[in-house]
Structures are given as C-alpha cells and as structure tokens.
Amino acid sequence: MQGSGVQRSGVQGSGVQASGVQGSGVQASGVQGSTSGFVGRSRELAALRQALGAAPAIVLVDGEAGIGKSRLVAEALAGMDDVRRLRGGCEPVQEPFPLGPVLDAVRGHADRLPPPGALSPVVGALVPYLPEIAARLPPAPPPLNDLPAERHRLFRGVLALLDNIGTAVLVLEDVHWADAGTCEFVAFLAGRVPPGLALVLTLRSEDSADLPIWEALARAGATRRITLEPLQRVQVRELARELLGSPELPRGFVTSLVEATAGIPFVIEEVLRGGPDLSAGLPVPTALRDLLRARWATLDDDVREVLSAAAVLGTAPDEALLVRLIGDPARVAHALSRGLAAGLLHEQDGQCRFRHALAWQVIHEELPSPTRRWLHLRAARLLDEGDGPRPVARLAHHYGQAGATAQFVRSAEEAADLAVSHGDDATAAHFLVPAMRVAALPSADRVRLAGKLARAAVDGLAHSTAVPVLTDLLAGDDLPAVVRGELRFMLGRLLRQQGEAEAGYREIERSVDELGDRPDLRARALAILAVPDLVVDRPIEVHLARAAQASAVAADDPAASIAVGIARTSLAIERGDPAGWPAVDALRTGPALLGNPREHARACINWAQAALHVGHANRAELLLVEARRAVDDLAYLRFAGVVDLVGAWVDLSTGRWDGLLERARAMVSTPSEFTDAALDARFLLATVLAVAGEPDEAERLLRDVVAGAARVGAYRPLAPARIGLARLLLGLGRPRAAAEEAMRALDIVRPKQLWPSAADATLCLVDACIRLDRPEDAWPAVDELAVALRAADAPLALARAAQCRASLTGDAEQFDSARRQFAELGLRYEQADAEARLGQCLVLRGDPDGPGWLERSLRSFDALGALGGVTEVRRTMRQLGVPIPYPWRGGRKSYGGRLSPREREVAALAASGTTNQEIAERLFLSRRTVESHVATALRKLGGRTRRDLAALLESADDV
Known part of the structure; x- marks a missing residue:
C-alpha cells in the first residue's frame, strides 16, 4: 500500500493497478483513461471491509510475496473517507528503536488530538520518541527504575494516543520483519483495542511459521485472518484482458500464463507489462527472476553500478547516503530515473524503493561477491563517519555483509545494548547470537557477549536460541569460575522456562559452587532450589537445607532477600506450615516487595497457586487480583498467560465454570512464553474435561501430561495429574488401575512431604480399596496422612483426611x-x-x-x-x-444413533475438505478427538470415507 490512499489509473502514464499489483502498473494497450478492475478478490475484499466496519478489530492479511496484500488493504480503505488511515511499515534491517513502525504510523496525525491537558498523562511517555509533536503531548513523566515498567508505560501511552485519534485504521505492513517490541505491542493491544480502531497486519506467510509475530497473534486470540491464494485460471484470464487491453486471447495463452506465473498477480503483471505480441505467445523465458534479469540487462553499465550500490543499501535505499557512496548527485538521479522507467523501482512517500523484494534480491545477487563486500564496507564506513547517533543496526548489517567481523561484533553488541536500554531483550538476543557465532571471536569477547545473551534471553523470547549457545560455551575449559557460574545459572533458568525441569534444576545446582564470588546470584540460585514442587527426585530435606543456605547468603543483599523470602514462604504454605501465611502477609505489605513490582507480581502468582493447593481458594483469589493488577499496571506481558492460567484454576475450584472449557482449550492452543506452563494448561483442560463428563478425551490428555512431566522430571503437574488420572479411572469402573495410579502418586509425594497435595490420592486409594472389597489395604496410607497433617494449615487436605477415615468407618x-x-x-x-x-x-x-x-x-x-x-x-x-x-x-444428553452437535460440527468441517489438524485448531480440540468424532459420524451415518460425509449429512434427519 502506498501512503494511505489507493492509486487509480485514468491519467496517461499513471498505469493500471492489477489485483495485488504494487507500483507503477501496466499501461493497458496505451488507452488513456483505462481503469483495471479488482480481479479475483471480491470475497476477501468483502471480508476485510466487514472486519474494518466492526471495529474494534484485528485483521491479519497474509499470503506469499506478490499476492496482493497491500492492494487488498488499499482497496478496502478506498471507500472509508471518514476514517483516519495510519500506516507503518517494517523493514528487514531496523534500528532497535521502540515501536518504530507504530510510532511512524501515528506521528503525522497530531492534528486529531485534543489539547495536552485533555490527554491522559501517560501519553507524555511518548515525548522522547515523538519530539516533532511534543508540543501536542502532556509533559514527559519522570523515569522509572524498571525497564519493563518503562516499556509498558510506552505501550500504554501509544494505546491512549490511538484512543484519542478517534475512528482509524492502523495498518502495519510486512510484520514478518517486525521486531520483538512491535510483536509484543500487538499482543498487548489485542485485549485493549480502542473502540474506534481497527488494526490490520500484512504478513508474507511463506517460510515464516516460527516468527515471533505468530506467537503474538496467537496470544491476540480474536484475530480475523484473511489469506490470499493465487488467482485461478478464469481470474488470470480476466486480469490478462485488463492489462493487455485485449478482449480476446490466443488459445493456450492463459494456460501458459498460469504455468509461468503460478497465478501470482505481481508476477502476471511483470510478465505482461511489456505488452507481448499475442500472436507470438509469452516472452521466453517467463520466470520472474529471468524477466527481472533481462530488464536489468537493458540498462547501461553506469546505471547498473548505481543501482547495485542502491541494492546494497536495502529495499528502501537512503538516497543521501547513496549520493555519498557514488559521489555524483546527477549520476544518482539519472540512475534512479532509469530504474523507475524500467520498473525496477517505484516511488513511495517521496522515496525511491525497489518495486518488489525480488527485484532488490536479484540485483543484490547479481553483484560479484568482492564488489558486494566492498560496497557494504564502504557504506558502513560512511555511516560510521556521520554525525549524531550511530545507526548501530545498519552498521552491524553492513559490516557483517562486508566480512569485517571485528566491526560487526562491536556494532552488534552496541545494538544489543541499545535494545536492552529500551527493555527489549528479545531484540538484544537477535543481535548477540550472530555476534557470538563469529568463528574468530576472542574468548573474552565471547564470554562477555554470552553473559549479555543469557540475561537477555531469561527475560526475553530467545530461549531456544540461547540454550545451545550457552551449552557449547560451558563445554569449554577456558571460563573463569564465576563467569561459568553465572552462565550456568542462566542456562538452568532458560531450561526451566523451556519446560526442562530436571535439566534446569541440575544446572542451577551445579552453578551454586561456581558462584562463590557472586552472593547475589548464589542466593537466587539457592532460592530456586528451595522450591519443592519443581522436580521429582529431591527430598524435602534438600529443599529445606537450600532455603536455609539462601537466607544466610542473602542476608546482606535486599534484592536477593526478596527472592529468598518468596521461596521460603511458598515452601511453608505448600507444607501446611501455620507460620506460612503470617510470613506472607509481612512480606507482601513490606516496602521491599512493594518497591519491586516485578517480584511483587511473581510472588502473588506463586502464593495464589500455593493457596489453591492447600484449599485457601479465597486467599488465592485475592492474591490473584493483586497479581493481575501488577501485571496490568506494569504490563509484565510474559506473566499474563500464567495469571490467566491460575485464574482458570481459581474459577474451577470455586465453581465458576461458565465458558471454562472453551478457555481451557484456548490456553492449550495458545503458545505460552513460558514453555513449562504448557503442561499445566493441558492438565487444566484434562481436569475440566473429566468433571464435565468427557472421560475419554480427559484420560488421553492426562496420560499425555503424566508422560510429559515424567520425561522432564517435573513434580508438578506429574503428582496431581496422576491423582487426577486415578480419580478418572475409578469413575470409569477400573478400581484396580485407580489404586495403582494413586499409589504411584503417593510414592512421588512421600519424599517431598507435601502431604497437603496428597490427600486426594489417599481418598482415591480408599475408594478403590473399598470397591475391591479390601478396605484394610488403605489404612496405612490414611494413618500416614493423619500423622503428616497434624497441626497443618491445610483445610482441603484435612477435610479429605476426615472423608478417608469416615469412608472406612x-x-x-x-x-x-x-x-x-x-x-x-x-x-x-x-x-x-x-x-x-x-x-x-x-x-x-x-x-x-x-x-x-x-x-x-x-x-x-x-x-x-x-x-x-x-x-x-x-x-x-x-x-x-x-x-x-x-x-x-x-x-x-444421550444421542444414540444420531449425531451430537459437536459430532455434526466436526463432520461438516471434514466434509468441506478441512483437515483434521485444521479442525482441531479451529475448535480447540485434540487431533485424536477430531479423528474420533469423524469416525463416529461415519459409523452413525453409514459412510466409509470422508468423501461420503457431504451427501450423508445433507440427507441425515438428525439436527
């Protein structure tokens, strides 16, 4: 999309924009005033207009390069004259500037804002980032001492600004290149879209399944997705007639055109833009790269030299830098004009850009390697000589392409430091990882960068990237002990966040002795090791000893003391220690914790979970409210999913079940920034399914959770999942299997001495033994539980223990x-x-x-x-x-031989050609459940294959 409007033909030389075509277009048969239609996108256009008309909304428009995403958005906006259009674009190389694409979109619309006094004070957070409109904003607030809090305040400021702009469409293009901060803002905005705002994201979807934006969109939840597919044959014919100005096309021409272009509108335009002789057929060769190379070959050497230098500068070359690189403004102007005439460039917002990423790529690749490296090095040196802030991301890119490794590492590290200063840890990791992969990097530099990477990854989104880097580094023998200890501690935390409970715990254990000169980190490591429900095979004596060590080490470090206090109080609550809650209340209301918002949020989440485990649901709810307030106020977005998960457990415990099953399914299908929360989400779904009367799916999920937790050595949810499985098996009439599962759960709990969480297992064992006519077999476990709970503050377990004894007596x-x-x-x-x-x-x-x-x-x-x-x-x-x-x-309800509503819904989707995996994702079901529903539908309807379903559903009389 160019600017905020839509280019229309009708003036000689302005061209015809075909469906999906960006740029100058094709002059249709040289006829003045001809206008091309919008071919083959009526359904998608209607869907986009409907979504934009139902603001607040988030819409993703995706498809491969050249498919017509920008044209579709432009066409949808064409009739919305009363809507403010905000546009920002992401670039392949971007400086680590917070929310650059978003701020670019809003900076030109200050005229819509009320006076500064009528704006929320939080909008003042934008003053350092939008100095050109600072006079229209409230004063900048004082700085905070917490980078994530600063980052969230910026998010809130942008949100308030968007709210005040009024009815608007915010278009962020090419978000496959979006930086981590922009992705995080999309997730933040998702649940808070102002009433008059529609957010449209365009995304090149090929080869981008693992991009951070997908995770942000998954967390957004309510995103409308419009995927553009290649044009069909009849649409290709219509488009060719428009572009060539010829109502009749030779036999076989359209077939050849489809084969040559794969139905991609941009490629169709490029093939036809020269107005081929229809009697001679298509130009040969017709591949887009060959066409671009052929067009490139028509230019003289001088023009190619300038445009090659422009390609080195990127898809949107800096013309001032290009002049410095070439040294002759007239020569640059001539070359850019020739590039425009040849269709390799186009103008957007007063700047020459390569007309398509493929055009830029072809020219960049045509350069001989030595020439390309020299041009990148020359560009980097010119940028390095400039006044003002160093463009560290561009410098890192150019030095890296030039093979100047020392300068590349220096610039990448500076870019990472700049990102960290803005609280953008994920972007920092993006620069640090390639810097650490430089083969000739000195050991001291590698160690320093590894420390920065580890710290960034723990709080960012680069866990999977950082883990192998740290693992390889720790495998060497050249690290000082304290450095090794810090890196190992970070590695352990990363492994835990990835769900590798035992592996992470083991690395943290190993780090303790190496951190002798870092008492702050050693205390934090010991505090983690004191938490009893992280791993299976450490007895309670180990956790108690670690807690005592942590307290001693942290005595002179207030920050570490907070972490230790949270761990010790959580341990006390989980054990049913009556001193636990008074200690929590003292810590919770003390200035040390209240002055550390991030730790405050984390503590409340931990305490809420512990409260649920022992039966204090009311306390859990109050703590969760406190945690949610901290997360919302300071937007610790990485905690938001955990808060939602704990909130679902609170609702399950207190009987607020409306919509809970759907929420649980959504949590399972939505990626979490804490991988270790994925098992907990699956356990939640299994528990809800079990009580909702879906035992088959619940059993499959519970067994999956048990297997997954056992593999990584995670005490929780292994022990509670085994207890849940035991209870489910008992309900299915399998008391022997239930008793065995309950005893396995007790074997896990016993060395931990976390008896408040064992009462359900003991009661299930009692019930199973009674059904097996062997009640006496349950007495040892009942007596053991009673002794363990003596004087415990664990009301849920005490009530269960009373039921155990009552069942036997x-x-x-x-x-x-x-x-x-x-x-x-x-x-x-x-x-x-x-x-x-x-x-x-x-x-x-x-x-x-x-x-x-x-x-x-x-x-x-x-x-x-x-x-x-x-x-x-x-x-x-x-x-x-x-x-x-x-x-x-x-x-x-029993449906007998008729389809249940869910079976009919699944069967209808299967009949439409939707795959089982797609059905599972759409309905938040497991793939095996979908397969079961399809098989049941075929059995009930008398069909043999999925192809039979459409006719069978149409003739079926069940509704």
Whole structure:
C-alpha cells in the first residue's frame, strides 16, 4: 500500500493497478483513461471491509510475496473517507528503536488530538520518541527504575494516543520483519483495542511459521485472518484482458500464463507489462527472476553500478547516503530515473524503493561477491563517519555483509545494548547470537557477549536460541569460575522456562559452587532450589537445607532477600506450615516487595497457586487480583498467560465454570512464553474435561501430561495429574488401575512431604480399596496422612483426611463435618461430592435423610455442569435403590444413533475438505478427538470415507 490512499489509473502514464499489483502498473494497450478492475478478490475484499466496519478489530492479511496484500488493504480503505488511515511499515534491517513502525504510523496525525491537558498523562511517555509533536503531548513523566515498567508505560501511552485519534485504521505492513517490541505491542493491544480502531497486519506467510509475530497473534486470540491464494485460471484470464487491453486471447495463452506465473498477480503483471505480441505467445523465458534479469540487462553499465550500490543499501535505499557512496548527485538521479522507467523501482512517500523484494534480491545477487563486500564496507564506513547517533543496526548489517567481523561484533553488541536500554531483550538476543557465532571471536569477547545473551534471553523470547549457545560455551575449559557460574545459572533458568525441569534444576545446582564470588546470584540460585514442587527426585530435606543456605547468603543483599523470602514462604504454605501465611502477609505489605513490582507480581502468582493447593481458594483469589493488577499496571506481558492460567484454576475450584472449557482449550492452543506452563494448561483442560463428563478425551490428555512431566522430571503437574488420572479411572469402573495410579502418586509425594497435595490420592486409594472389597489395604496410607497433617494449615487436605477415615468407618458425622468445611472454603465441587458421600453413608445406615442428600448432590453437580459427578451420583442412587427424581433433565444428553452437535460440527468441517489438524485448531480440540468424532459420524451415518460425509449429512434427519 502506498501512503494511505489507493492509486487509480485514468491519467496517461499513471498505469493500471492489477489485483495485488504494487507500483507503477501496466499501461493497458496505451488507452488513456483505462481503469483495471479488482480481479479475483471480491470475497476477501468483502471480508476485510466487514472486519474494518466492526471495529474494534484485528485483521491479519497474509499470503506469499506478490499476492496482493497491500492492494487488498488499499482497496478496502478506498471507500472509508471518514476514517483516519495510519500506516507503518517494517523493514528487514531496523534500528532497535521502540515501536518504530507504530510510532511512524501515528506521528503525522497530531492534528486529531485534543489539547495536552485533555490527554491522559501517560501519553507524555511518548515525548522522547515523538519530539516533532511534543508540543501536542502532556509533559514527559519522570523515569522509572524498571525497564519493563518503562516499556509498558510506552505501550500504554501509544494505546491512549490511538484512543484519542478517534475512528482509524492502523495498518502495519510486512510484520514478518517486525521486531520483538512491535510483536509484543500487538499482543498487548489485542485485549485493549480502542473502540474506534481497527488494526490490520500484512504478513508474507511463506517460510515464516516460527516468527515471533505468530506467537503474538496467537496470544491476540480474536484475530480475523484473511489469506490470499493465487488467482485461478478464469481470474488470470480476466486480469490478462485488463492489462493487455485485449478482449480476446490466443488459445493456450492463459494456460501458459498460469504455468509461468503460478497465478501470482505481481508476477502476471511483470510478465505482461511489456505488452507481448499475442500472436507470438509469452516472452521466453517467463520466470520472474529471468524477466527481472533481462530488464536489468537493458540498462547501461553506469546505471547498473548505481543501482547495485542502491541494492546494497536495502529495499528502501537512503538516497543521501547513496549520493555519498557514488559521489555524483546527477549520476544518482539519472540512475534512479532509469530504474523507475524500467520498473525496477517505484516511488513511495517521496522515496525511491525497489518495486518488489525480488527485484532488490536479484540485483543484490547479481553483484560479484568482492564488489558486494566492498560496497557494504564502504557504506558502513560512511555511516560510521556521520554525525549524531550511530545507526548501530545498519552498521552491524553492513559490516557483517562486508566480512569485517571485528566491526560487526562491536556494532552488534552496541545494538544489543541499545535494545536492552529500551527493555527489549528479545531484540538484544537477535543481535548477540550472530555476534557470538563469529568463528574468530576472542574468548573474552565471547564470554562477555554470552553473559549479555543469557540475561537477555531469561527475560526475553530467545530461549531456544540461547540454550545451545550457552551449552557449547560451558563445554569449554577456558571460563573463569564465576563467569561459568553465572552462565550456568542462566542456562538452568532458560531450561526451566523451556519446560526442562530436571535439566534446569541440575544446572542451577551445579552453578551454586561456581558462584562463590557472586552472593547475589548464589542466593537466587539457592532460592530456586528451595522450591519443592519443581522436580521429582529431591527430598524435602534438600529443599529445606537450600532455603536455609539462601537466607544466610542473602542476608546482606535486599534484592536477593526478596527472592529468598518468596521461596521460603511458598515452601511453608505448600507444607501446611501455620507460620506460612503470617510470613506472607509481612512480606507482601513490606516496602521491599512493594518497591519491586516485578517480584511483587511473581510472588502473588506463586502464593495464589500455593493457596489453591492447600484449599485457601479465597486467599488465592485475592492474591490473584493483586497479581493481575501488577501485571496490568506494569504490563509484565510474559506473566499474563500464567495469571490467566491460575485464574482458570481459581474459577474451577470455586465453581465458576461458565465458558471454562472453551478457555481451557484456548490456553492449550495458545503458545505460552513460558514453555513449562504448557503442561499445566493441558492438565487444566484434562481436569475440566473429566468433571464435565468427557472421560475419554480427559484420560488421553492426562496420560499425555503424566508422560510429559515424567520425561522432564517435573513434580508438578506429574503428582496431581496422576491423582487426577486415578480419580478418572475409578469413575470409569477400573478400581484396580485407580489404586495403582494413586499409589504411584503417593510414592512421588512421600519424599517431598507435601502431604497437603496428597490427600486426594489417599481418598482415591480408599475408594478403590473399598470397591475391591479390601478396605484394610488403605489404612496405612490414611494413618500416614493423619500423622503428616497434624497441626497443618491445610483445610482441603484435612477435610479429605476426615472423608478417608469416615469412608472406612462409616462415620456420618465426619462426612458432614467435611461437607461443612468445603462449603466454608467455597469449594463447590468438593462440597457436592461431600453431599453425595454423606447421602450414601446415611442410606446405608437406613437414615431417611440419605436420599435427600443424594438428590441435593445431584442438583449441585448439575448446577455446576459437572456431568461426570451427575453420572456417578445417579449410578450410586441406582445401586442403593434410591429413586432418581423424574423427569430428570440434568446429566449428559444421550444421542444414540444420531449425531451430537459437536459430532455434526466436526463432520461438516471434514466434509468441506478441512483437515483434521485444521479442525482441531479451529475448535480447540485434540487431533485424536477430531479423528474420533469423524469416525463416529461415519459409523452413525453409514459412510466409509470422508468423501461420503457431504451427501450423508445433507440427507441425515438428525439436527
């Protein structure tokens, strides 16, 4: 898209813009005033206009190079005269300037802003970045001492500015080149799009599946995606007629054109722009690269020399630098004019650019290697000699292309430092990794860069990139001990964030002895090692010893003391230590933690999780509110997904289940910046599925979680997932397997002494032993639990322990006591389960109140939507001969030989040609669940293959 408008033909020489064509276009048969139509994109255009008309909105327009993304956006905006158009573009080489493309888009629209006094003060954060409109902004706020907080304040300032501009479309083009900060801002903006704003992103989708922007879009969630495909044969014919001004085309011409261009509009234009002799057929050769090379060959040597130098400067060459490089302004002007006439360049926003990335690439590649290296070196030196801030990213690019490794490393490190100063750790890693790969890099430089990379990667998005670099570096013998210790500590943290619990823990353990001269880092390492539920095979004595060591080491370091305090209080809560919560309250309200917003957010998340584990759901909810406020206020976006995950667990525990299954599926399908959270999200989904009455999918997920957690040695979610699997197996009528799984869970818990999280396993073992007519086998575990929980602050586990003993003794009073305890704690599912146990006990005793409690439990489970609980209680009532209230409308609907709504939805998508993987992604299902639904639909409808589904669905009478 050029500027914010749309180029139209109609003036001689202005050209015809074909579908997807960027730039000068083709003069259609030399006819003045001819106008090309917009070919083959009516459906996509309607979809984009509909999305833009439903602001707030986020729309992704993607497709391969030359497919017509910019033209589609321009065409959609053409009729929106009352909408402000903001445009920013991403470039392959960008300086580490915060939100450059976004700020470029807004800087020219200050006229739409109210007076500075009417703007939010946070907009003042933009003053250092938009000095040209500073007079229209509030004063800059004082600096913060926290780079992530500064970064978030900038995000909030841009958001407030966009909100004040009014009805607008913000177009960010070529986001496959977007820097990490822009990607992060897209994720931030996603949940906060101002009412009058539509965000449009264009993306070249080929070979870009692993780009950071995809993760940002996945976290955005509500993104509308419009994918442009190559034109079909009939559309190619229509476009060729438009471009050539000929209503009739020779036989076979369109077929050859499709074969030569693959239906890509830009390539079609390039093939036809010379107006081929139709009787002679297409020009030979017709490949786009060959056409561009042929066009390049028509230029004289002098023009080619100048344009070669322009290609070295990038897709949008700096004309002033080009003049300095060539030394003759007239010669440069002549060459640029010839490039425009040849269709290799076009003008955009008053600047000559290469008309297409392929045109730039062909010219750059045509340069002999020595010439290309010399031009890059000459460009770098000219940039180095300039006044003002050094363009470190461009310098790194040119020095790198020139093979000047020492200068490249220096510039890359400066670019990384600049990125870090803006809080952009991921961009810093982007510069540091290639610098460290320089073969001749001196050891001292490699160590220094590795330290910077490790620190950037821990807080950034470059985990997978940094891990092998640090691993290789640590394999050598030339590192000083303290440097080795710091790098190993960082490596351990990175491995943990990638989900490699045991490997990360082991590296952190090894780093402790190497960090003797760094007590600050040593204390933090020991604090991590004190956390008991990270790994499976370290007993509680190890964690307690590490906690004591951490406290001693951190005594004189306030910052490290905070980390140690968080770890020690979390350990106390998980163990049920009554001193835990007073210690939490003292730390939580103290100035040390409140003065460190990032640690404050992390602490509240950790404490909320620990509170849930021991049954303090109300405390967990309050802590989660506090954590969310810290994350929102300071936008620690990397914590946002974890907060959402913990919030879902709080809602599950307290019975707020509306939409919870959909949320859980979305969390599983959305990439997390903490890979180790992926298993927790899958465990959450499995748990929700189990209580919602989907045991088959729940069992598959639970077994996957158990296998994954066992592989990496992660205590959590291995132990709770085994407990969940045991409970599910019991509900499926497999008590022996349930007992075995419960005992495996207890074997994991026992060395950790985290008995508050073991009570569910013990109760499941009791239930299984009773069904196996071997209740005496459960007594040792029940007694062990009772001893372990003596004087513990663990209300959930204490109530479960009472149910264990009551189940073995038939003590209705203990069942009722547990029921009241769950009600007081606000744990509605556990309360419904306790009502069922109480009712069953009373019925077996002949107490007339028993049936009433069973019916009450039935209705409690039904109100929650816990269809698994409904099914279990109905089974119990039938076994006891207790009448089930009729008509009963609760419970899971049986569809018999008819398709369920979900089966019909999956079958319809399969009939349309959608693959199982695509269906799974669209509906937030596992691929195996989709396969199961397709197979069930075929069985019920009497079909044999997916091809049968369309006709069978049309004739089926089930709805």
